[in-house]
Amino acid sequence: MRSPTRGSLLLALLLASACGTLPGRGRVAPLGRHAGIRNVRATGEGPVAGPIAAAAGPALAEAAGLTSEAGEPAFRLEIRILEARSVLTGSRSDTVDLVGRMVDHSRSGRLIVEGLLALPDGTLVGRSRWGAPGAPPGQEAALHERAGRELGRQLGLRVGHARTRFVARDTGDERILLSPSELTLRPGHLLVSNDELLLFRMAMGLSDRVQLQLWLGGFPVPGAIGGAVPAGGLIAGGAGGLAIFGFFDLGLKVKILDEQAKLPGVALAYDLLDLFGAGIGGGGVAFLGNGVAGAGFVAVGGANMQFNLFTLTVGKHFGPRRRTHLVAGAYLLDNHHLLPQSFSFRSACGAGGLGAPGVGGGVDVCAGDDRVIERIPVQLLPFFAAEQRVGQRWSFATELLPRAPFRDTMLTTGLRLQIGPGSGKGLMGPEAFRLRLGFALLWVWAQDADTGEGGKILPLPWLSLGVHLQSGS
Numbered sequence: 001m002r003s004p005t006r007g008s009l010l011l012a013l014l015l016a017s018a019c020g021t022l023p024g025r026g027r028v029a030p031l032g033r034h035a036g037i038r039n040v041r042a043t044g045e046g047p048v049a050g051p052i053a054a055a056a057g058p059a060l061a062e063a064a065g066l067t068s069e070a071g072e073p074a075f076r077l078e079i080r081i082l083e084a085r086s087v088l089t090g091s092r093s094d095t096v097d098l099v100g101r102m103v104d105h106s107r108s109g110r111l112i113v114e115g116l117l118a119l120p121d122g123t124l125v126g127r128s129r130w131g132a133p134g135a136p137p138g139q140e141a142a143l144h145e146r147a148g149r150e151l152g153r154q155l156g157l158r159v160g161h162a163r164t165r166f167v168a169r170d171t172g173d174e175r176i177l178l179s180p181s182e183l184t185l186r187p188g189h190l191l192v193s194n195d196e197l198l199l200f201r202m203a204m205g206l207s208d209r210v211q212l213q214l215w216l217g218g219f220p221v222p223g224a225i226g227g228a229v230p231a232g233g234l235i236a237g238g239a240g241g242l243a244i245f246g247f248f249d250l251g252l253k254v255k256i257l258d259e260q261a262k263l264p265g266v267a268l269a270y271d272l273l274d275l276f277g278a279g280i281g282g283g284g285v286a287f288l289g290n291g292v293a294g295a296g297f298v299a300v301g302g303a304n305m306q307f308n309l310f311t312l313t314v315g316k317h318f319g320p321r322r323r324t325h326l327v328a329g330a331y332l333l334d335n336h337h338l339l340p341q342s343f344s345f346r347s348a349c350g351a352g353g354l355g356a357p358g359v360g361g362g363v364d365v366c367a368g369d370d371r372v373i374e375r376i377p378v379q380l381l382p383f384f385a386a387e388q389r390v391g392q393r394w395s396f397a398t399e400l401l402p403r404a405p406f407r408d409t410m411l412t413t414g415l416r417l418q419i420g421p422g423s424g425k426g427l428m429g430p431e432a433f434r435l436r437l438g439f440a441l442l443w444v445w446a447q448d449a450d451t452g453e454g455g456k457i458l459p460l461p462w463l464s465l466g467v468h469l470q471s472g473s
Contacts, residue, residue: 026115026128028158030165032261035121038072040064042152044079048144052113052256053079055148063156064163073120075159083112086134098211109134113147115155126162128155131393161208167259167317173325174203174211174253177414177440178462181327182265182315184211184255193466194362195434199247209256213271215249215336246276251309264316271311274339276304306337323389330382335375393418407445407455412463414440436466457459 031037044050056079061068066075087110111134117126130151135143152226172191174183185191185205193201198218205211251271259265313329335341387397399412401421441459 026126026158027156027157028117028126028162030168031159031162032164032410034165035163037073037075038066038118039074040066040068040077041070041074042068042077044081048081048084048111048140049079049113051082051141052151053077053147055145055302056115056152057148057150059149060156063105063153064159066156066159072157075125076118076120076122076236077149077155078116078118078154080114080116082111082114082129082130083110084134085109086137086140087113099308108270109136110148111135111143113151115151117155117159126155126158128158130154164260165258165263166261168321169387171418171420172416172436172466176325176327176387177412177416177438178442179327179329179383179385179399180267180269180311180313181325181385182255182259182313182329184209184253184265184267188470190469191358191436191466192469193464195464196462205319208255212252213249213269217249217348223271248274248276248303249309253311259316264314267311267313269309269311269313271309272338273309274304275308276307286394297414304339304342305335306339306341306352308334308338310334311414325389327385327387328344328383330380333376333379333381335378337375341375409445411443412440413443414438420468432470434468436464436468438462438464438466440464 040057040061042053042060044053057068057077060066060077068396069151110131111129112129115126115128115130116124118124128151132143132147132149140409169183169186172185174181174185174191185203187205187207189205190201191201194217199215200217201213201215203211203213251269251273253267253269255265255267257263257266310332311329312332313327315325315327318324318326381401381403383399383401385393385397385399389395395416397412397414397416401410401412403409415438417437418434419437421432440462442462443457443459445455445457
C-alpha cells in the first residue's frame with residue numbers, strides 16, 4: 001500500500017486550519033433561548049476586581065453585540081480574583097531551579113482573574129479565565145484595565161457565538177457509538193481512541209466547524225458467524241475464519257449548519273479510505289452492496305483497495321434539557337481510487353448458493369460468473385442513530401444500518417461512560433482530560449453454515465477506549 005503523500009496531508013491541515021478559532025480559555029452554554037437579554041452588568045469587589053469589572057463589562061458587550069448600559073433583563077458578569085501578586089514584594093525567597101540557578105520569587109508576580117457569567121435568575125452559563133505576570137508598584141491600574149478588556153472580549157466572543165446555539169456540547173459528542181453525529185470536536189480538543197485493540201482513531205478540532213480525523217490499524221471481520229461490521233462507513237463481511245483488513249482513513253468533517261430551535265444541524269465529511277492485507281484463517285472478504293441479485297462483491301487478488309467516502313449527517317436534540325439526540329445520515333462509497341489499487345472484484349455468493357456476503361462458512365465468486373469488475377459501483381448506505389444521556393457521565397445509544405435484503409441489516413446497542421476531573425459537573429467542569437469507555441453489541445443475522453438457510457440473531461461485542469484532551473479553548 002502507498003500512503004497519501006506528505007503534500008496532501010499538509011494541504012488538508014492548511015485548508016482546515018484556515019477557519020478561525022476562539023481565543024483563550026472559557027466555556028459558554030447555548031444562549032439561543034435567551035435572545036431577549038440584550039444587556040450585561042459586570043460587578044467586582046475590592047480594589048482589584050472592581051477596576052477589572054469596569055473594563056470587562058463594556059468589552060464583553062462590544063464583542064457579543066450587547067450593551068453595558070443600565071437595563072433589565074441583563075446578564076450578570078462577576079469578576080473573581082484567583083491570584084494577585086505584584087512584582088517586588090519587599091521580601092526575598094530564593095530557591096534553586098532545575099538547572100541549578102537561584103530564583104528570587106520576591107521579584108515575581110502574577111494576576112489570575114476569573115469571570116463568571118450568569119442569567120438574570122443567577123443560573124451560571126459561562127466561565128473564562130485570564131492570567132498574566134504581575135505589575136510593578138504604580139503600574140497595577142494599567143494591568144487591571146488590560147485584564148478586564150481582554151477577559152471581557154474573549155468571553156464576549158463566546159457569548160456572541162453561543163447566542164446562535166441551542167444545544168450544549170459534550171465531550172466526544174462528534175460520534176454516537178460507531179456512526180458519526182452532525183457535531184465536530186471543538187477547537188483545541190483531541191481524541192485518541194482504540195477499538196477492539198486493533199484499530200486506532202485520532203480526531204482533532206481545527207476550528208469550531210472543521211475536524212480532522214485519522215483511522216489506522218487493523219479491522220477485524222469475524223466471518224465464522226457471518227458478521228457484518230462497519231468502520232468509517234464501509235460495510236464488510238468475512239467468512240470461513242477471521243478476515244482482517246489493514247485500515248487507513250484520512251478525512252475532514254465540516255459542520256455546515258448549526259442546530260437551531262426548529263432546524264437540525266448538518267455536517268458533511270470526506271474520507272480517503274484505503275484497505276489492504278485482507279484474510280486470515282482462510283476467511284473470504286466480501287462487500288455488501290447491490291451486486292448481481294443483491295449478492296455483493298468479493299475481492300479477487302492484489303494487495304490494496306481504495307475508496308472515497310462521503311458522509312452526510314443530520315441531527316436534532318429533543319426534550320426539556322436536550323438530552324435525547326436523534327441522527328440520520330448516509331454514506332456514499334465510491335471506488336474511483338486516487339491511490340494505486342491492485343484489487344479487482346467479482347460477484348459474491350454465500351455458502352448456500354447465491355446470497356448475501358458473509359453468510360455461513362464461505363464467501364466465494366459466484367459459479368459460472370467470469371466477469372471481473374474493476375471497481376465496485378457507487379454504494380449509498382443509510383444509517384440511523386439515537387442517544388439518550390443519563391446524568392453527566394452516562395449515555396445509552398442504538399444504531400440501525402438498514403440493508404436489502406433485510407437479513408443484512410445490523411442493529412447496534414450500547415453505552416458510553418466518561419470519567420475524568422469534573423466530568424460530573426456538566427458545563428462548568430474542566431475538560432483537560434477525560435477517559436471515554438464504550439461497549440456495544442452488534443446484532444447480526446447468521447445463517448446456517450452448512451445449508452445457508454434458516455439462522456439466528458447473534459451479538460458481536462465491540463469495545464472502545466478513548467482519551468480526550470483539551471489543549472486550547
